[in-house]
Amino acid sequence: QKEVEQNSGPLSVPEGAIASLNCTYSDRGSQSFFWYRQYSGKSPELIMSIYSNGDKEDGRFTAQLNKASQYVSLLIRDSQPSDSATYLCAVKAGAQKLVFGQGTRLTINP
Amino acid sequence: DGGITQSPKYLFRKEGQNVTLSCEQNLNHDAMYWYRQDPGQGLRLIYYSQIVNDFQKGDIAEGYSVSREKKESFPLTVTSAQKNPTAFYLCASSTRQPSGANVLTFGAGSRLTVL
Numbered sequence: 761q762k763e764v765e766q767n768s769g770p771l772s773v774p775e776g777a778i779a780s781l782n783c784t785y786s787d788r789g790s791q792s793f794f795w796y797r798q799y800s801g802k803s804p805e806l807i808m809s810i811y812s813n814g815d816k817e818d819g820r821f822t823a824q825l826n827k828a829s830q831y832v833s834l835l836i837r838d839s840q841p842s843d844s845a846t847y848l849c850a851v852k853a854g855a856q857k858l859v860f861g862q863g864t865r866l867t868i869n870p
Numbered sequence: 871d872g873g874i875t876q877s878p879k880y881l882f883r884k885e886g887q888n889v890t891l892s893c894e895q896n897l898n899h900d901a902m903y904w905y906r907q908d909p910g911q912g913l914r915l916i917y918y919s920q921i922v923n924d925f926q927k928g929d930i931a932e933g934y935s936v937s938r939e940k941k942e943s944f945p946l947t948v949t950s951a952q953k954n955p956t957a958f959y960l961c962a963s964s965t966r967q968p969s970g971a972n973v974l975t976f977g978a979g980s981r982l983t984v985l
Contacts, residue, residue, distance in 0.1 A: 852972070
């Protein structure tokens with residue numbers, strides 16, 4: 761079993777709809793969780809971090825964490841074409857190590 | 871402006887050659903990392919360093935070497951022992967947040983192609 765798993769997609773969502781991205785992880789002791797956005801040919805950029813169970817909202821983005829189910833998700837409301845990118849889930853493993861999922865490619869259709 | 875500078879952006883190498891990728895940061899971050907990304911894949915950790923003159927192997931260190939002689943610099947050498955070096959290489963740095971987590975900041979990346 762991979763340490764961090766994501767559906768590679770592609771996930772296609774109409775403009776204005778809610779995009780839902782999911783991630784599961786294997787290390788029950790993980791405490792820190794991150795979502796990065798990566799445009800094609802570019803480096804990843806951090807869009808959300810979450811450390812406690814529940815929801816965390818930042819503008820159109822909401823991160824949801826359920827440690828009992830070892831599940832973290834990212835919701836994007838009012839999806840825009842500029843949201844089209846690959847979204848990487850990352851989980852902190854150990855003192856300094858961050859483990860990434862394979863990423864979900866999201867396409868927003870105008 | 872603070873940030874991470876990687877060079878070169880594109881690099882072509884013949885088989886059997888060693889190449890060195892540069893990574894410099896002026897963020898005053900203690901920790902630095904090298905990741906490799908293959909098409910359609912996530913990031914895999916090659917090496918990381920928490921302090922000067924110290925570094926640890928990541929998940930795919932074979933065929934790579936690093937040094938950390940200065941806080942600002944963490945160069946990666948791709949040796950001829952690396953059998954499949956064509957990839958996108960990302961350097962990152964981090965500092966500990968008040969929450970205790972380490973948030974990564976990435977450079978723009980170096981794309982290595984072996985001819």
